[in-house]
Each structure stands twice: as structure tokens, then as C-alpha cells.
Amino acid sequence: MATEVYLVRHGETMFNQLNKVQGWCDSPLTVKGIDDLKRTARALSQVHFDNMYSSDLKRAIDTVHLMKDANVVSKIGKIRKLPEFREVFFGSFEGDDIDQTWIQIAEEAGLGPERDVQKIINQVGIYRFREATKRADPRHLAENTEELDERMTRGIENLQDLTKNEDRVLLVSHGDFIKTLAIKYWDKSDGKHDIEFPNNGSVTRGILHKDGQFEIVDYNKDAENL
Structure with missing residues (x-):
């Protein structure tokens, strides 16, 4: 059984606003970030998810709870936090x-x-x-290329195991991490060159196939285009 994965980038944070490097360090969501996320949450409010997951960084955790609270067709229990889906360090x-x-x-x-x-x-x-x-x-x-690639691969393998009985899940992660996933797993990328950076609150959709393969099928979609 294949699992559809909605990868959501967290909302704008204070460090985003202050033009500071933000990987594993954290800062709170801004008012603009929360407002933007509410639009994404509304756009996904009628999409049924079997489960929701998040990076273990607070900006991602706060984001996933906004998605969960707005969704009216899913029964989501405790959010599982996945450190493999943290931002690039x-x-x-x-x-x-x-x-x-x-x-x-x-x-x-x-x-x-x-x-x-x-x-x-x-x-x-x-x-x-x-x-x-x-x-x-x-x-x-x-993190260099090898270290990041190893973490991405480990994250996909872990997600595959967690979602083996789930048809559709939502996972909140981070801009550079999602972009790097797309460079590797999106057929519109050649696997070598950079692609556009995903927007705060954007949705990237992937498919986890039953044979363990992962592919990105939609990238960096804003709420208006979901």
C-alpha cells in the first residue's frame, strides 16, 4: 500500500524575520507566520489524514498543531515527533x-x-x-552532503515503517530539508542542481511506495493552489 505524504513547511519565525541562520536552533512563529499557516490549515481542513507527524523542533510542532486543530475530517491522536526531519544543521x-x-x-x-x-x-x-x-x-x-543524505534516507525509512498501515499523512518539516528531499526525489529535478526554496506554510506532496521507494509529485504549493 502506498502512503501519500503532505510535507508542510513551518510558518515564518522570528529568526526568518530577523535574517538569522536557523537550522537546529529555534525561534517562535511570528504573527504573520501564524496567519499564513491558518490559510494553509483552512485549505487542508477537509483533507482526511490518518496521522500527523512533525520534526521535533518547536516551530514545526506549533505548526502541526495548527493543522490538526483546523482539520474537521481527521481524528488525530498524539503527534509523533521525528528528529530525522529537522532542518539542515x-x-x-x-x-x-x-x-x-x-x-x-x-x-x-x-x-x-x-x-x-x-x-x-x-x-x-x-x-x-x-x-x-x-x-x-x-x-x-x-552537515555536509553525505551526513544530510544519510539522515534523509534514515528519515524516509522510519516514515515508511510508521505509516505502513496509513493511506495519507501530514508531516511538518523545514525549508532547506524539504528542498533537499525534492532535489533527490522529484522527477523535475536532475538530482544535482538547486531548485526554488519552498515558502513558509507551503505544501509539498510525496508518495511512499510499498517497495520502499519515495517520490515527490508536487512541490511548494501555496494554500491558494492546493
Whole structure:
């Protein structure tokens, strides 16, 4: 039996608003973030889910409860938290100014002092960007490509086991993590190059097949387009 997975990105947070690096560190949802999520929750209120899951970070947990409270056709019990679906870890850069962080990473990648992350990734590629992030991190704690891929694979395998008797589930995760999943599992991605960053409160839909394969079938859909 295949399981349909609705991947929702959490709402805007204070660190998003303040332009700070936010991976495993956390900050509360903003008023705008909550308002945007309410639109997503309304759009999904008539979609039946057998279960709802979340990353174990608070911004994701707060988001999944907004989805749960608005849904009128699902009977959801306790939310299970899945640490494998946390955001990408940025090591020592967590909480730092995001522009200054990108400049350090760009210089480590052999570029000039560039603060536009999309331009950096376009020039060096997403995988070299991850490696440069780990090297630029003074403590070298940031996740590189291999570490992140291992965590994604472990997360999909765990989700496969948890949802084997479920037809449709909702899972709240994070922008860079969802984007990286799509780079690997979306047929509109070539598996190597960057794609657009998902919006706060957007929905990405995937299918977990009974043979263990995972595929993304819709990416970064806003509430108005669900």
C-alpha cells in the first residue's frame, strides 16, 4: 500500500524575520507566520489524514498543531515527533546574521564576498555549497552532503515503517530539508542542481511506495493552489 505524504513547511519565525541562520536552533512563529499557516490549515481542513507527524523542533510542532486543530475530517491522536526531519544543521553559524554567513561560505568556496545564497549555489552547485559550509564552520559541525543524505534516507525509512498501515499523512518539516528531499526525489529535478526554496506554510506532496521507494509529485504549493 502506498502512503501519500503532505510535507508542510513551518510558518515564518522570528529568526526568518530577523535574517538569522536557523537550522537546529529555534525561534517562535511570528504573527504573520501564524496567519499564513491558518490559510494553509483552512485549505487542508477537509483533507482526511490518518496521522500527523512533525520534526521535533518547536516551530514545526506549533505548526502541526495548527493543522490538526483546523482539520474537521481527521481524528488525530498524539503527534509523533521525528528528529530525522529537522532542518539542515548549520553548526557554529546557527543564530548568526545570514548575509555574513553566506559571505564566509562563498569565500570558502573560492568566490568573492557574495551574500546572495542563490548566486553562490548557482556558481558552485548545491553539493559544493554544503561542503564549503562545513569547512567554513570553525567547529566543522555543519552537515555536509553525505551526513544530510544519510539522515534523509534514515528519515524516509522510519516514515515508511510508521505509516505502513496509513493511506495519507501530514508531516511538518523545514525549508532547506524539504528542498533537499525534492532535489533527490522529484522527477523535475536532475538530482544535482538547486531548485526554488519552498515558502513558509507551503505544501509539498510525496508518495511512499510499498517497495520502499519515495517520490515527490508536487512541490511548494501555496494554500491558494492546493
